[in-house]
Amino acid sequence: MLGNPEKPGPASLPDRAFTRDRLGRPMRDLRISVMDRCNFRCPYCMPRETFHERYRFLKASQRLSFEEITRVARLCVGLGVRKLRLTGGEPLLRSGLAELVAELSMIEGGEDIALTTNGILLAQHAAELKGNGLHRVTVSLDTLDEAVFERMSGGYGGLHQVLEGITAALEAGLSPVKVNAVVKRGVNDHTVLSLVERFRGTPVIVRLIEYMDVGTRNSWKPEDVVPSAELLRRVRERWPLTPTAGRTQGEVAERYVFDDGAGEIGFISSVTAPFCGDCSRARLSSDGAFYTCLFASQGTDLRSPLRAGASDNDLLALLRGDWSRRVDRYSELRDAGGVVEHPLPKVEMNYIGG
Ligand code: SAM
Ligand code: SF4
Ligand code: SF4
Numbered sequence: 001m002l003g004n005p006e007k008p009g010p011a012s013l014p015d016r017a018f019t020r021d022r023l024g025r026p027m028r029d030l031r032i033s034v035m036d037r038c039n040f041r042c043p044y045c046m047p048r049e050t051f052h053e054r055y056r057f058l059k060a061s062q063r064l065s066f067e068e069i070t071r072v073a074r075l076c077v078g079l080g081v082r083k084l085r086l087t088g089g090e091p092l093l094r095s096g097l098a099e100l101v102a103e104l105s106m107i108e109g110g111e112d113i114a115l116t117t118n119g120i121l122l123a124q125h126a127a128e129l130k131g132n133g134l135h136r137v138t139v140s141l142d143t144l145d146e147a148v149f150e151r152m153s154g155g156y157g158g159l160h161q162v163l164e165g166i167t168a169a170l171e172a173g174l175s176p177v178k179v180n181a182v183v184k185r186g187v188n189d190h191t192v193l194s195l196v197e198r199f200r201g202t203p204v205i206v207r208l209i210e211y212m213d214v215g216t217r218n219s220w221k222p223e224d225v226v227p228s229a230e231l232l233r234r235v236r237e238r239w240p241l242t243p244t245a246g247r248t249q250g251e252v253a254e255r256y257v258f259d260d261g262a263g264e265i266g267f268i269s270s271v272t273a274p275f276c277g278d279c280s281r282a283r284l285s286s287d288g289a290f291y292t293c294l295f296a297s298q299g300t301d302l303r304s305p306l307r308a309g310a311s312d313n314d315l316l317a318l319l320r321g322d323w324s325r326r327v328d329r330y331s332e333l334r335d336a337g338g339v340v341e342h343p344l345p346k347v348e349m350n351y352i353g354g
Contacts, residue, residue: 018079018080019079019080019319019320019323019324020323020324021292021323021324021325021326021327021328022324022325022326022327023277023326023327023329025277025278025279025280025326026080026280027076027079027080027081027280027282027323028080028081028082028083028280028281029081029082029083029084029085029280029281029282030072030073030076030081030083030084030085030281030282030283030284031085031087031281031282031283031284031352032069032073032084032085032086032087032283032284033087033088033089033091033283033284033285033286033350033351033352034063034069034086034087034088034089034091034094034097034100034286035063035088035089035090035091035093035094035286036057036058036063036088036089036285036286036287036350036351037057037088037089037090037093037350038051038088038089038090038093038118038350039090039093039118039120039121039156040090040118040120040153040154040156041153041154041155041156042142042152042153042154042182043151043152043154043218044152044182044184044211044218044220045214045215045218045349045350046154046217046348046349046350047154047217047218047219048154048155049217050217051217051350058286058287062287062303063286063287063288064284064286064287064288064303064306066096066099066100066103067103068288068303068306068307069100069104069284070100070103070104070107071306071312071315072284072288072290072302072306072315072319073104073107073110073284074107075312075315075316075319076282076319077107077108077109077110078109078316079316079319079320079323081110081282082109082110082111082112083110083111083112083113083114084104084110084112084113084114085113085114085115085116086100086101086113086114086115086116087115087116088116088286088350089286089350089351090117090118090120090121091115091116091117092117092120092121092122092125093121097125097129098125098128098129098131098132098134099132101113101115101129101132101133101134102132102133104133105132105133105134112135112136113133113134113135113136114134114135114136114137114138115129115134115136115137115138116137116138116140116180117137117138117139117140117165118139118140118153118162119139119140119141119161119162119163119165119166120158120161120162120165121161121165122137122139122162122164122165122166122168122169123161123164123165123167123168124168126165126168126169126171126172126174127168127171127172129172129174130172130173130174134174135174136174136175136176136177136178137169137174137177137178138177138178138179138180139162139165139166139169139177139178139179139180140179140180140181140182141159141162141163141166141179141180141181141195142181142182142183142188142195143181143188143191143192143195144159144191144194144195144198145188145191145194146159148187148188148191151187151188152182152184152187152188166179166204170202170203170204175203176203176204176205177203177204177205178204178205178206178207178266179195179199179204179205179206179207180207180209180268181195181206181207181208181209182209182210182211183208183209183210183211183226183231184211184224184226185211185223185224185225185226186224187224189226189231192208192231192234192235193234193235193238196235196239196265199263200239200258200262200263201262201263202263203263204263205263205264205265205266206265206266207253207265207266207267207268208228208231208235208265208266208267208268209268209270210225210226210227210228210268210269210270210271210272211224211225211226211271212270212271213271213295213334214294214295214348214349215347215348215349216348217348222271225271225272227269227271227272228254228267228268228269228272228273229269229272231267232256232267235265239258239259239260239262240258240259240260241256241257241258241259241265242256242257242259243255243256244256244257244264252268252270252275253266253267253268254266254267254268254269254273270331271331271334274329274331274332274334275331276328276329276330276331276332277329277332279293279328279329281294282323283299283352284302285299285347285351285352286350286351287303287351288301288302288303288306289301289302289303289351290302290318290319290322291347291352292322292323292326292328293326293328293330294330294349294352295328295330295331296328296347296352297347298347299347299352300318300322302315302318302319305318
């Protein structure tokens with residue numbers, strides 16, 4: 001069972017037994033987009049101009065069922081995955097999500113189940129999710145300024161509910177609770193210090209994320225990115241910081257502790273200091289495609305074989321084959337030579353999960 005160290009399972013196999021990609025990277029994390037819809041329209045992710053009332057989201061029958069998701073997750077755990085993260089779109093819009101958590105928590109050999117959410121619906125679900133086996137939650141919150149919040153969410157309020165969600169998550173013991181803030185120049189960068197201040201001295205870890213060129217719809221420009229080095233300098237001018245243990249394998253944030261003992265802060269520098277070298281993340285889209293990079297153009301359809309009666313071995317062959325052919329390092333290539341030209345448009349983040 002996930003989190004039960006006494007049960008023997010794939011976790012006890014040596015690391016080298018697991019599938020590695022062409023660059024020697026193991027598959028350690030599976031991010032599962034359980035829902036392509038969202039109750040926000042953050043312009044950096046699902047801008048209103050594209051995701052309007054007539055936008056055709058997936059029908060329920062096109063999304064993987066909980067049983068299908070659990071099956072794929074179990075097979076991926078057999079190939080080395082240890083961490084499962086539920087994301088979207090907004091995962092808490094998927095009804096009965098806690099039931100999925102319960103099913104995932106029964107998989108032998110995994111270690112960790114986490115959720116990334118915008119937090120709007122978190123207060124009402126936190127205790128049940130924890131009770132069913134969720135370990136951790138990351139809440140996306142870009143600012144504490146209501147007007148800026150509305151702009152960053154694409155016209156929605158709800159700051160108060162998000163803060164209540166964070167409190168409920170702490171009370172439920174979904175720790176560590178992390179707050180992810182995407183920083184966009186000229187939009188919310190002037191509110192970063194107040195966000196950091198709000199959570200200093202609490203168990204919540206704030207992580208400041210560079211705005212990325214995900215998908216094809218957010219009109220990303222390099223000038224909109226606030227480099228982590230600049231954010232680090234600004235935070236440090238106010239509160240002295242010391243780097244803490246370097247990134248563990250697959251860890252995305254550079255971590256610092258406040259010298260006055262007020263906790264930890266992280267910087268995620270996907271644009272200015274990419275971490276493809278040890279990227280161990282696979283993704284399962286809401287319609288059942290398997291992706292080996294956030295910036296991929298194409299995934300491998302698992303839904304058709306799942307629904308056509310494929311055996312575990314058939315599916316394992318697809319997953320193993322994909323991972324062992326993997327050469328993705330989009331962010332490093334972008335860093336080395338400007339924007340990477342894709343032969344096909346990149347998949348959108350609400351399908352593939354952040
Ligand atoms: N709706 C949930 C949420 O917002 O937490 C889960 C899905 S969302 C796609 C996952 C994460 O991706 C969020 O933390 C969000 O801030 C981040 N994200 C979305 N678009 C981004 C972008 N262009 N650059 C950096 N992070 C982005
Ligand atoms: Fe929705 Fe999350 Fe994307 Fe914002 S970042 S639009 S909350 S999926
Ligand atoms: Fe991993 Fe792709 Fe992001 Fe690089 S660009 S860190 S390979 S998801």
